[in-house]
Amino acid sequence: MTQTASHNKSASxxxxxxxCGTTKATVSRVLNAKPGFSVRQELSDKIHEAAxxxxxxxxxxxRSLRSSNTPIVVVLGFHAAWLAPPTVPIYGRxxxxxxxxxxxxNASCMVDLTTDDDLSPKWASLVPDGAxxxxxxxxxxxxKLFRDRIPFVVINEKGADDISCVYTDDHQxxxxxxxxxxxxxxxxxxxxxQQHLAHGLEYHSSLPDRMNGYVDAxxxxxxxxxxxxxxxxxxxxxxxxxxxxxxxxxxxxxKSETMKHLRExxxxxxxxxxxxLSLIGFDLLVPKxxxxxxxxxxxxxxxxxxxxxxxxxxxxxxxxxxxxQVKVESELIIGQSTAPPAG
Amino acid sequence: MTQTASHNKSASxxxxxxxCGTTKATVSRVLNAKPGFSVRQELSDKIHEAAxxxxxxxxxxxRSLRSSNTPIVVVLGFHAAWLAPPTVPIYGRxxxxxxxxxxxxNASCMVDLTTDDDLSPKWASLVPDGAxxxxxxxxxxxxKLFRDRIPFVVINEKGADDISCVYTDDHQxxxxxxxxxxxxxxxxxxxxxQQHLAHGLEYHSSLPDRMNGYVDAxxxxxxxxxxxxxxxxxxxxxxxxxxxxxxxxxxxxxKSETMKHLRExxxxxxxxxxxxLSLIGFDLLVPKxxxxxxxxxxxxxxxxxxxxxxxxxxxxxxxxxxxxQVKVESELIIGQSTAPPAG
Numbered sequence: 250m251t252q253t254a255s256h257n258k259s260a261s262x263x264x265x266x267x268x269c270g271t272t273k274a275t276v277s278r279v280l281n282a283k284p285g286f287s288v289r290q291e292l293s294d295k296i297h298e299a300a301x302x303x304x305x306x307x308x309x310x311x312r313s314l315r316s317s318n319t320p321i322v323v324v325l326g327f328h329a330a331w332l333a334p335p336t337v338p339i340y341g342r343x344x345x346x347x348x349x350x351x352x353x354x355n356a357s358c359m360v361d362l363t364t365d366d367d368l369s370p371k372w373a374s375l376v377p378d379g380a381x382x383x384x385x386x387x388x389x390x391x392x393k394l395f396r397d398r399i400p401f402v403v404i405n406e407k408g409a410d411d412i413s414c415v416y417t418d419d420h421q422x423x424x425x426x427x428x429x430x431x432x433x434x435x436x437x438x439x440x441x442x443q444q445h446l447a448h449g450l451e452y453h454s455s456l457p458d459r460m461n462g463y464v465d466a467x468x469x470x471x472x473x474x475x476x477x478x479x480x481x482x483x484x485x486x487x488x489x490x491x492x493x494x495x496x497x498x499x500x501x502x503x504k505s506e507t508m509k510h511l512r513e514x515x516x517x518x519x520x521x522x523x524x525x526l527s528l529i530g531f532d533l534l535v536p537k538x539x540x541x542x543x544x545x546x547x548x549x550x551x552x553x554x555x556x557x558x559x560x561x562x563x564x565x566x567x568x569x570x571x572x573x574q575v576k577v578e579s580e581l582i583i584g585q586s587t588a589p590p591a592g
Numbered sequence: 593m594t595q596t597a598s599h600n601k602s603a604s605x606x607x608x609x610x611x612c613g614t615t616k617a618t619v620s621r622v623l624n625a626k627p628g629f630s631v632r633q634e635l636s637d638k639i640h641e642a643a644x645x646x647x648x649x650x651x652x653x654x655r656s657l658r659s660s661n662t663p664i665v666v667v668l669g670f671h672a673a674w675l676a677p678p679t680v681p682i683y684g685r686x687x688x689x690x691x692x693x694x695x696x697x698n699a700s701c702m703v704d705l706t707t708d709d710d711l712s713p714k715w716a717s718l719v720p721d722g723a724x725x726x727x728x729x730x731x732x733x734x735x736k737l738f739r740d741r742i743p744f745v746v747i748n749e750k751g752a753d754d755i756s757c758v759y760t761d762d763h764q765x766x767x768x769x770x771x772x773x774x775x776x777x778x779x780x781x782x783x784x785x786q787q788h789l790a791h792g793l794e795y796h797s798s799l800p801d802r803m804n805g806y807v808d809a810x811x812x813x814x815x816x817x818x819x820x821x822x823x824x825x826x827x828x829x830x831x832x833x834x835x836x837x838x839x840x841x842x843x844x845x846x847k848s849e850t851m852k853h854l855r856e857x858x859x860x861x862x863x864x865x866x867x868x869l870s871l872i873g874f875d876l877l878v879p880k881x882x883x884x885x886x887x888x889x890x891x892x893x894x895x896x897x898x899x900x901x902x903x904x905x906x907x908x909x910x911x912x913x914x915x916x917q918v919k920v921e922s923e924l925i926i927g928q929s930t931a932p933p934a935g
Contacts, residue, residue: 323702329691332684341675348672348705359666360703362691 268299276300301398301569320566322351324360325390326383340383342551343404343558347381350559356566379562385453386412400565402558405549406454407574413565415557415575419455419531422547422579423462423501424469426529429545429581430499431470433589435527438467439497440478441487441507459503459531484510492526493518498590502530508544508586523588543584550577611642619643644741644912663699663909668733669726672705683726685894686747686901690724693902699909722905728796729755743908745901748892749797750917756908758900758918762798762874765890765922766805766844767812769872772888772924773842774813776932778870781810782840783821784830784850802846802874827853835869836861841933845873851887851929866931886927893920 262273262280269276271292279288279296324344331338338344344360351358356378380394380401386408394401395411403414430438440463443456460478467474477491484507492500492511502508508528515526522528529545557575564571605616605623612619614635622631622639667687674681681687687703694701699721723737723744729751737744738754746757773781783806786799803821810817820834827850835843835854845851851871858869865871872888900918907914 329688329701332681333688334680334685337677337680338675338684341681342677344705345672345676352706356706358672358705360705362687362701362703363695363699 264303265296265299268303269295271296320354320356320378322356322358322379322381322562323377324358324381324383326385327360327362329362340405340551343555346552346555347559348555350556350563354559354563354566356563379566381558381562398569400562400569400571402562402565404554404558407576410574411572413561413572413574415554415561415577417549417554417577417579419458420462420465422531423459424466425579425581426501426531426547427463427466427470429529429583429587430501430527431472433527433587435499435590436472437475437495437497437590438472438499438501439475439491439495440501441484441491441503441511442478442481443503455503455531463501485514487511488514488518497526499527499529499587502528505530505532505544505546508546512542512544512586523586524591527587527590529587542586545584545587546582548580548582550580553577607646608639608642611646612638614639663697663721665694665699665701665722665724665905666720667701667703667724667726669728670703670705683748683894686898689895689898690902691898693899693906697902697906697909699906722909724901724905741912743905743912743914745905745908747897747901750919753917754915756904756915756917758897758904758920760892760897760920760922762801763805763808765874766802767809768922768924769844769874769890770806770809770813772872772926772930773844773870774815776870776930778842778933779815780818780838780840780933781815781842781844782818782834782838783844784827784834784846784854785821785824786846798846798874806844828857830854831857831861840869842870842872842930845871848873848875848887848889851889855885855929866929867934870930870933872930885929888927888930889925891923891925893923896920 262276265280266273266276269292275288275292276296279293280300324347327340327344331340348358359377377399380399382390382394382401382403384403384406386403386406391401391403391408391412401413403412403416405416406414407416408414427438440460442460463478464474475491475495475497477487477495482490488511491497492515500511502511508530511526511528512522515522520526527545529547531547532549554577557577561571561573561575564573605619608623609616609619612635618631618635619639622636623643667690670683670687674683691701702720720742723742725733725737725744725746727746727749729746729749734744734746734751734755744756746755746759748759749757750759751757770781783803785803806821807817818834818838818840820830820838825833831854834840835858843854845854851873854869854871855865858865863869870888872890874890875892897920900920904914904916904918907916
């Protein structure tokens with residue numbers, strides 16, 4: 250990355266007043282939404298526009314930080330619980346690549362482990378120069394960031410049109426997985442949904458997108474989606490009620506960790522993976538790091554996502570009006586858990 | 593934890609001047625160590641004492657943060673690279689328990705992923721209310737924290753007498769491991785040192801303490817330390833040059849991950865673990881989370897260490913003169929990798 254985030258002192262109320270041909274007091278009342286104070290809509294719009302253009306931010310602390318030499322980028326939505334084993338941290342790879350890029354811009358990266366998703370008063374004690382927002386996307390949070398004029402980038406989820414983000418296309422990724430199985434001759438392909446998400450991930454767009462991607466891909470190949478895809482079942486229940494009863498020859502898993510469980514149950518039941526049951530899942534956490542058996546998976550490109558997010562945030566630090574939505578491509582990593590169906 | 597960290601506005605130069613019967617200008621010059629300005633040693637000591645007593649801190653930003661409702665605790669020395677697989681993050685368990693305690697005090701916890709160990713200018717952009725310091729202990733860093741009067745606690749390393757810390761006794765832990773092996777009848781016990789430490793951990797007191805603990809425990813049991821304990825060898829070289837040549841019946845490993853490698857080499861060479869070779873190591877990362885085979889290990893009590901550190905830091909936020917050094921006990925977790933020697 251050649252671009253670096255040079256840092257300008259932010260605008261004052263006086264600058265905005267001058268640009269709008271009004272007084273500092275009026276600007277202050279408009280921007281702070283003083284109750285009982287009214288002003289022409291046209292002037293109000295003009296003041297807000299000027300504030301955005303000049304990158305004015307209302308908070309005293311924020312101002313002092315901005316005028317220092319080192320912009321502070323805060324990571325919001327990373328939960329302390331993710332640091333505790335048994336799994337490697339969700340978004341760990343991403344944060345690592347993001348931080349290296351942020352460092353290269355001479356900015357500082359702080360992971361906020363305590364700010365609530367609903368932006369409790371804690372938020373007030375440090376107003377950062379920029380933010381990386383980890384899903385789930387939460388409208389109160391992004392509204393607050395817009396209101397405080399803190400440039401931010403959301404990762405791993407496509408936000409509304411006005412939200413800068415770096416994301417993967419889960420619908421397309423599900424299609425890639427189904428194509429891999431169909432190409433090997435599978436027709437009885439099931440999908441195991443997520444039972445529940447990790448702490449702090451009560452909802453994520455991947456839930457509907459992967460499921461719908463499965464259904465659409467199956468239909469595109471003239472195949473019938475198999476039962477169970479739209480339910481949230483425990484892997485053990487799923488194995489007994491879907492796999493043993495309906496006998497799919499392959500299962501696409503919402504989460505790669507589920508493959509590990511299904512493989513154990515299959516072995517217990519005298520089935521071989523992949524000969525009797527092919528398994529493919531999203532995210533390479535388990536396949537690559539937690540076992541000697543390499544599972545086939547759709548890798549979520551965490552490092553490129555982190556680099557892209559840092560690049561966009563760097564541009565926004567220079568120009569708060571900069572806006573980008575970038576899609577990064579998932580990659581099929583073929584391991585030992587998929588093979589043509591037996592017979 | 594019943595105690596919460598209530599938060600007082602910090603003292604001004606005027607407060608200190610009044611307490612010492614001198615002027616604000618003199619206090620400022622003494623505290624800021626203005627070059628060319630001299631004052632009686634007695635008065636200088638008095639001013640520094642008063643500043644400590646009143647919890648005065650020199651930085652403007654620090655003051656604004658302190659007067660806000662939410663104290664900010666910054667974690668220093670946690671490296672972004674630790675978030676990237678294949679291993680679970682060093683100190684991840686600790687940070688998780690620490691954060692929960694900090695949250696319970698209505699304080700905020702931010703992990704600084706970018707401040708250099710040598711405290712580059714970046715440090716200036718956010719002066720926190722308190723800090724958790726992750727080893728290696730670095731005197732410039734702790735000096736800077738003392739100078740800025742930021743209360744801090746060091747974890748997993750015993751600092752000098754003036755440094756508040758929570759630590760384990762590695763020397764004693766090595767003794768526990770050797771005792772476990774001796775009790776099972778082993779006499780030919782080797783030690784594999786660390787080849788090199790992880791990024792950001794170029795030195796740690798555990799290096800000499802575990803090694804000396806091994807030597808002292810062996811001598812205490814009337815046994816001869818086996819060759820190789822004081823070298824830094826690649827696990828493969830160690831296996832070939834020490835294990836195959838000198839035939840220990842048990843090996844104590846600086847790091848639990850090494851056990852995994854040694855077991856693989858042993859199996860390749862036709863040896864059985866634990867029948868032909870017992871393995872024991874420090875830290876439960878690998879034994880518990882990375883394999884189905886449970887290794888015997890000395891667990892470093894990360895959760896209690898995190899809780900204790902938060903408790904001490906909470907007390908220091910209320911009273912900057914509070915000082916504690918707390919030792920937490922390691923625990924022997926017996927797995928499948930140790931057994932009496934064959935024959």
